[in-house]
Amino acid sequence: MTIPESIKKFITWIQGFDHRVLHNEDEIKEKLILPMFRYLCYPEICHREYTLKTHQSETHTKNPKIAQIYFATDDVKKQNIDTSLILVEAIELYKTKLNKAIEQAKFYSNHFNTLFFILTNGSEIKVFQRLDYNREELVFDLNIDAFKNNDIASKFYNKLNFDIVKNIDKITVDILTYSKFNLIEKLIIRHPDLQYFLEQCDFEPSSTLEGCHLVVVKPKVAIACNLPKAFGEGNCQIEFSSILFKGLKIHLNHQDILGKLMTGLYTQPDWGCRRFLKQIDKDSFTVNLGQITVILSKLEAIDLCLCIDEVCQKYQNLIIEFENALETWNFEFVNFSEIRGFILFSVKQELWELMQQFVKEFNYKKGKSEWHLFHRKNLSIRVSKGLCDRAFIFAKPYRNLSLLPSNQINIIYEINDINLQSIETAKFSFWQQDIGVRGTWTARYTKQWLLDKYIPKVINYYSKKSQLSESELLAKITNYRNERALIKEIDNIKDLVPYLRDIQSWLHIYVENIAASLLKPYYQAYTNLVRNTDYSITGIDYIIGNLQRVEWKNTPEENYNNSIHCKNFTFKYAIDCLDRQVVRINNSEYENSFKADLITRIFIWIIANGRISFSQAQLSAAKQALIPLWEQSRFEMRYIYPNQ
Structure with missing residues (x-):
């Protein structure tokens, strides 16, 4: 039988390869791994490198490992765990025992969800195929000289070439896994003795x-x-x-x-x-x-x-x-180059340079005045009093900072390891006691101290020396103030709208169902709040249209015909629809997030555009119902969605 040309080229290359030319892991990659996968017909654009982290700490080591990942698609945007095919890792040159590296490679293969993972030290190659329940099978365990056998080289090519591997259906593998699992489950159910035995393996709660x-x-x-x-x-x-x-x-x-x-x-x-x-x-x-x-x-x-x-x-x-405790919710969280913190406000370059100069002159080792508080810690400004660190202030250097318009630099309240040392070493349940004016400053207090005391002191100190006037320097501050009234302090019903918009934005990207218990008081309270709205409110077609999208169970043609007649409906009809939603949610265990999004849009429109008569009791109930839902949305938008 005629051997395909692609296999011939692979065999010729691999049999002519001399592993003695390899001197380090980089050369293993450049001279063995990358050429091998070119001869296995993997397009270069389907290849990406990833820096591996240590399993335990998830932090980079001083000499991090680099893995080569090959994908089924040449579309970079679609190169993810669903399209990953093979993970390849080069390990210490001529290392004779690869077993210690297998567990780590298995871990990363599971992480990237690849079909195969390969380890090589230049003279040996181990190829594992991942199976169901993340088990693996060793399919090749070869010395590089073994490829001189044409049959072995051909089997290697036929197992791992691009066209073969990319057509392995992960979904089919999952279906087969489920079928086997289902069979085992039925077997257990049908044999009580076996079920009893398995229950003996249960953990003690x-x-x-x-x-x-x-x-x-x-x-x-x-x-x-x-x-x-x-x-x-x-x-x-x-x-x-x-x-x-x-x-x-x-x-x-x-x-x-x-x-x-x-x-x-x-x-x-x-x-x-x-x-x-x-x-x-x-x-x-x-x-x-x-x-x-x-x-x-x-x-x-x-x-x-x-x-x-x-x-x-x-x-x-x-x-x-x-x-x-640190009063950070109202500030944007940033995380870059091992710096974590919150943006307080921004200043232009000229004022920031004066702030830095003041820190140098008033280092706490140079005097004992009330302003000798500062010390430079790397690129951070360390504000200290006695043995206690109050706060760390950070701004990226000019050369590295992505500047705002007009060369404005973000002033950042830094979460610094030194600053938090007393918290870390404190008893776990009492760390909050370190937070306060005489301990670790909060972000809110730090911002006010900078704006009300530190910056005015800097401007006054340098106003005669600087070519800029005091008014010019003050004009260089961009203060990100939170203009919202606190929910509990709201008296004007329209002040609820920014909070409702936050909730709507969260619901809009929420793909799962939501527990009805979180929405029941919210639907009820806001339906009651807007119940007595002037019927002449504008946008009734928008309100009815969204309500019909919530309730529609008709064909697309009927839905379209209904939408044409939205203007024939009244606000009373809208309230009747909202009342039906309240009844429905009270008899439900969970709610579709799309429906919750639409209903929230309706509440926003009515409150923003309507003339509403409401009682203090209705407003109080609306505020009380808003708090847990808004706090949940705030937490998830801050922590969950950035980690997807």
Whole structure:
């Protein structure tokens, strides 16, 4: 049989390759890995490099490993875990034992969801194929000299060439996995003795919290979580008692926990509120945990959800407590080049230079006046009093900073490790006691101190020396003030609109269902609030149109005909529709986020454009119903959606 030309070229190249030319890992990549995949017909545009992080800390090492990932598509925007094919890692040159590197490579292969992962030290090549439940099979374990055998070289090519690998259907693999799982489940159900035996493997339920380490155990699932402290990152490990998952330990980092586990807390698995769960049938669920996918029975899914509820509620509470304590909610969070902080306001370059000059002159080691408070710590301004660090102020250097219009530089309240040392070393439940005017300054206090005391002092000190007048220097401050009234202090009904818009923006991107318990008081309170609106309100067609989109169960043609006649409806009809939504939500366990989005748009329009008669009791109920929903939207927009 004639050997295809592509295989001939691969065999000629691999048999002519001399591994003795390799001197380091970079050369393994450049002279072995990249050419090999070119001869395996992988397009260059389907290749990307990724810096690997250490499994435990998720932080970069001094000499980080680089993985080569090959994808099924040449569209860069579509190169993701769904289209990933092969992960290749070069390890220490001529290292004779590859076993220590296998677990790490397996971890990253699971993370990237590749079909194969390959390790090579230049003289040996190990190829693993990932199977169901993230098991792997060693399909090639070769010395480079073994390729001199044409049969081995041909089998290698036929197993790993681009056309073959890209056509492996991951979905088909998942279906086969489910079929096998379903068969096992039925077998267990039909044999009570076997079911009894498996139940003996169940965990003993418990919940323990020691410092920042929380362990929650249910019969089918156990989660051990390192909770976040300050603005640090937590992580967790999930295990199952089932013998089907014996030895499987799923590690989730901070981003996984926030981006996947946080939504839909305290909801049932079959409500469609949880991002990581997808129901297959009444008794089975596909569960995506990080980059690992497993199929669970209903009992296992319920126990998993119960564990996640307890862990994530504590996780979320700690983040919220810290933001509340440092008064940071009203400021934009930024994270770059190992700097974490919040933008307080901005100044132009000239004023920032004077602020820096003042810091140099009034270093706390140079005098004992009330203004000798400062010290430069790397690029940060350290504000100290005695042994206590009050705050760290940061602005990126001019050469690195992405400047605002007119050369304005963001002044940032930095979350600095030194600044938070007393918090980190304090007892876990008493760290808040360090926050205050005599301890660690909050973001709000720091901003006011800078604007009311520090900057005026700088301007006054340099006004005679500077070519700029005091008014010119003050004009160089862009202050990002929060103009909103606090929800509890709102008396003008239109002040509710900015908060409702925040909720609507959140609902607009929310793809899961939402627990009805969160929306019941909201629907009721705002329907009552707008009930007595002047019937001459403009935009009745917009209101009715959105309501019909909520209620429509007709054909597209009927929907279109209804929309034409929107103007024939009255505001009374709109209130009747809203009342029906209140009745519906009170008899529901969950709500479609699209419907909640539309109803919120209606509330916004009526409040912004209508003349409304309302009582103090109605306004108070509306404010009370708004707070938990808005706080949930604020948390998720800050922490969950950036981590998806």
